[in-house]
Amino acid sequence: MIKVIQLTKRYGRTTAVDQISFEVAKGQIVGFLGPNGAGKTTTMRMLTCFLPPSSGTATVAGFDVLEQPLEVKKRIGYLPETPPIYPEMSTAEYLQFVGKLKGLSGADLTKRVDYACARCAIVDVKSKLLGKLSKGYRQRVGLAQAIIHNPDVLILDEPTAGLDPKQINETRDLIKDLAGEHTIILSTHILPEVEQTCEQVIIINKGKLVATDSVRNLQARARGAESVLVEVAGRQGTLEPSLVLQRLERVAGVSRVLCKQQVDARAVFEVESTKGSFVRGDVARAIVESGWDLNELRPAAMSLEEVFLQLTGTEAVSEAETPVEVQAL
């Protein structure tokens, strides 16, 4: 649905986006991840034909962003970082205006406005002035304006920025809900958001593409091997960690065991197994059969956050001087 080839954007001497290439299949929901100033907004603006690329091309639904911008724009719903609303309009008036801009009219327009309002749960503020709405409602009106013409592609620039936790969850659910009908690209620097909503991740840093893969693969890739955290307790109030260590090392498939911590008769071990082998059952059996209690056994899944830091390098986040993201005009 979206094909990006060697896309580059330069501002004077700084290169905001550097030869990015990726593809997004129809119906997918893709997280566009990167620290602030990585070039997320710039890339999205090029996809929406707001900015022309310095070199490289992108096609949306088969139309080139430079050659046929009008066709591309018809097929894209775009929510910029700050929802582009007119404070003096009411929600309904605004959606009608945007709908007309996107080429809707008559009964079709009314139908789509009602649909977008229902979909984004803004029916109760339909006649309110946008200037008087809370941030959460504005964001949802912004989403409603993006889906009003039923576009093939939705491009959402940090759709949850500045919302409270409840609103964040609602917005995420809404986006997940929309995924079936639209191909969605959403940018964010909040990692759990990607883990929760997206199937596919594109990580960029300092304008360069760092990784593009499915969320699950990325986690596995950074981890290398499967590892499990096991908490073991001794029955008589004492526990000899070295014994447990020895026993666990003998389980087939286990490559390494570490004692992470020990408090009185309880100890936590990290059991690493070679990639692919499934050892949790054997580990549990070994512990119980040796006369210890198994308090807890859970996969030590690496959060995407760790993957992200690993890929972009820690300095990307702690860096004092983050490159300035291109200001809104």
Next chain:
Amino acid sequence: MRNVWIICQKELRSYFVSPVAYILLIMFGLIFGYFFWNALGAFVFESIQSQMSGRSFPMNLNEWIIRPLLSNLSVINLFFIPLITMRLFAEEKRTGTIELLATSPIRDIEVILGKWLAAVLLYACLLLFTAVNFAFLFRYGNPDWKPLLVGYLGVFLLAGALLAIGTFVSSLTKNQIIAGAVTFGVCLLLYVFGWVSGYETAAWARVLSYLSVATHIESFEKGVLDSKDAIFYLTVIFLGLFFTARSMESLRWRS
């Protein structure tokens, strides 16, 4: 054409749901009303004088009231036009809504024409106030209406040209105050360029004086429809909107 009208409607709405349009209308009405009242007072005074001194030639309403008022009108324009155009693009750029317009399937030129048209229509509303005043002349006297119509056409063309310039200036900044101030400055300069013709006849002075928007309104005020002057204003309108389109395009490249 449909898109132009959509944008135009939206602009007119935002003029009229905010106090902007009403304040402009009231101020314009007051100022022009005062000008009219003065012109009428002077006219009445003069005609009594001329009767007392025994001269009996009839005084002409067109000559004494309509013409000077139309000339005043083009000066009042200077103050009102920046107020009409300053927000057109500057506000959209400040609030980021320009991003919505620029990513919608609509051409830049349609956005520009829509906005300019809305400004022209608001200006037309202002002109309606002057018509109310002139209506009194027709009620109690019988001025010639043809020169008045030509005069209106001239004022309208002049306003259209200045509004196009204002639209262009507004597209250069996201600060409304700057847009307003620069528009005022440019309009004022274009207005007084004609002064040089008073003492200088060199080529540069003639060019400067030709560029003045004031020199081209004179024929209209006299009731003469001169195609040269009409073409001058139409050219300024075209250039103003053309440069606005270039400015919008450059936004995308620079931003």
